[in-house]
Amino acid sequence: MIPWWYTELGEAEKNKLLEAFGEKRLTLSRSVQQVEELFASLLQVPYAVLVNSGSSALLMALLALDIQPEDEVIVPALTWIATAQAPGLLHAKVKLCDCTSDAPIMDPAHLDSLVTSRTKAIIPVHLNGRECDMQAIRKIADRVGAFIVEDACKAMFSRGKGGFLGTLGDLGCFSLGMISLVSVGYGGLVVTRKKELYEKLKKIRDHGVERDPESYAYLGFNFKISDLLASLAIPQLENIQQKIQRAVTLHNLYTSSVKHPDMSILPIDTLEGQVPVYAEGYSEKREEMIAYLLENGIQTSRYHLPIHRAAYLNPEGTFPNAEKFTRNSFILPSGPSQKIENISQVIETVNHFNSHCGAYS
Numbered sequence: 001m002i003p004w005w006y007t008e009l010g011e012a013e014k015n016k017l018l019e020a021f022g023e024k025r026l027t028l029s030r031s032v033q034q035v036e037e038l039f040a041s042l043l044q045v046p047y048a049v050l051v052n053s054g055s056s057a058l059l060m061a062l063l064a065l066d067i068q069p070e071d072e073v074i075v076p077a078l079t080w081i082a083t084a085q086a087p088g089l090l091h092a093k094v095k096l097c098d099c100t101s102d103a104p105i106m107d108p109a110h111l112d113s114l115v116t117s118r119t120k121a122i123i124p125v126h127l128n129g130r131e132c133d134m135q136a137i138r139k140i141a142d143r144v145g146a147f148i149v150e151d152a153c154k155a156m157f158s159r160g161k162g163g164f165l166g167t168l169g170d171l172g173c174f175s176l177g178m179i180s181l182v183s184v185g186y187g188g189l190v191v192t193r194k195k196e197l198y199e200k201l202k203k204i205r206d207h208g209v210e211r212d213p214e215s216y217a218y219l220g221f222n223f224k225i226s227d228l229l230a231s232l233a234i235p236q237l238e239n240i241q242q243k244i245q246r247a248v249t250l251h252n253l254y255t256s257s258v259k260h261p262d263m264s265i266l267p268i269d270t271l272e273g274q275v276p277v278y279a280e281g282y283s284e285k286r287e288e289m290i291a292y293l294l295e296n297g298i299q300t301s302r303y304h305l306p307i308h309r310a311a312y313l314n315p316e317g318t319f320p321n322a323e324k325f326t327r328n329s330f331i332l333p334s335g336p337s338q339k340i341e342n343i344s345q346v347i348e349t350v351n352h353f354n355s356h357c358g359a360y361s
């Protein structure tokens with residue numbers, strides 16, 4: 001079976017892990033500091049705080065902005081639920097924005113109709129390395145005095161018109177989870193250019209406690225990550241150009257070689273510097289296609305449900321574009337350690353899809 005995701009850690013990661021083990025200090029020690037410094041320098045941003053997940057990064061960003069229950073936070077209707085849980089956990093009003101009709105990213109025109117004087121934060125999600133229209137979003141945010149927290153959990157080292165995604169808003173959040181360019185199992189980062197927010201984030205990661213002399217400064221939690229896990233990110237970050245190149249090569253191969261009237265590959269502007277995490281098939285015959293690929297030993301993964309299916313968030317409105325992408329999109333075998341032969345086999349199989357008999361034509 002060709003898995004829909006494949007990542008492998010090697011000798012370099014194993015050696016770093018043993019090095020961290022030998023340090024005998026497992027929390028907020030040398031590996032955490034090294035990852036923060038490396039990540040900040042690669043992203044050309046002054047401050048990065050390493051935490052235990054991308055979801056924690058989002059929650060911490062909103063805590064740093066002091067989001068309250070009377071505030072509105074706007075998130076896309078199409079994303080992983082983590083983006084909406086963060087404001088939901090703070091009991092803020094979660095408002096949902098549809099995506100554009102041609103790409104699964106926030107529609108600025110819809111966003112414009114949603115903002116009010118109560119909008120405290122907007123969370124654009126750069127899904128699979130695609131740049132949301134940050135210029136338009138910034139204009140709308142400034143009109144109502146809202147902060148921008150970029151969810152770049154699926155856009156690590158992806159570049160947009162203004163620079164690296166995740167560094168263009170007030171705060172940017174990243175994931176080091178399994179389905180990521182750099183994976184340690186569970187991990188995440190918050191980045192910012194603002195020193196004041198950085199200092200606050202470091203405390204929020206540790207229950208909002210001020211040390212020496214001790215005082216309880218902010219609402220926070222234990223968002224810390226172990227140095228053992230952090231160490232795994234170091235060789236991956238040192239080798240990041242190769243990883244980016246591989247992700248782009250795999251995606252370009254899908255884009256140039258999938259040729260079937262019933263399926264397309266959702267585009268990513270790799271020439272602009274966008275870095276895809278995975279390849280997304282788009283087909284109105286998705287279910288048939290998924291079953292056919294499975295019969296041929298190829299695993300895929302469906303897009304997540306849109307956020308308005310989470311009744312506990314009291315969603316309001318309709319989201320036809322999010323529904324359309326959810327219904328028709330799925331992830332094809334991807335990942336940094338996926339073999340080129342596997343990708344070629346997937347492409348050949350897709351190109352022979354015959355919707356009437358569900359077998360090779």
Ligand SMILES: Cc1ncc(COP(=O)(O)O)c(C=O)c1O
Nearest residue numbers: 053054055080082153175176177
């Ligand atoms: C868009 C988006 N936001 C947030 C997250 C949360 O990241 P994590 O799984 O590291 O908590 C993910 C994870 O896949 C994601 O895809």
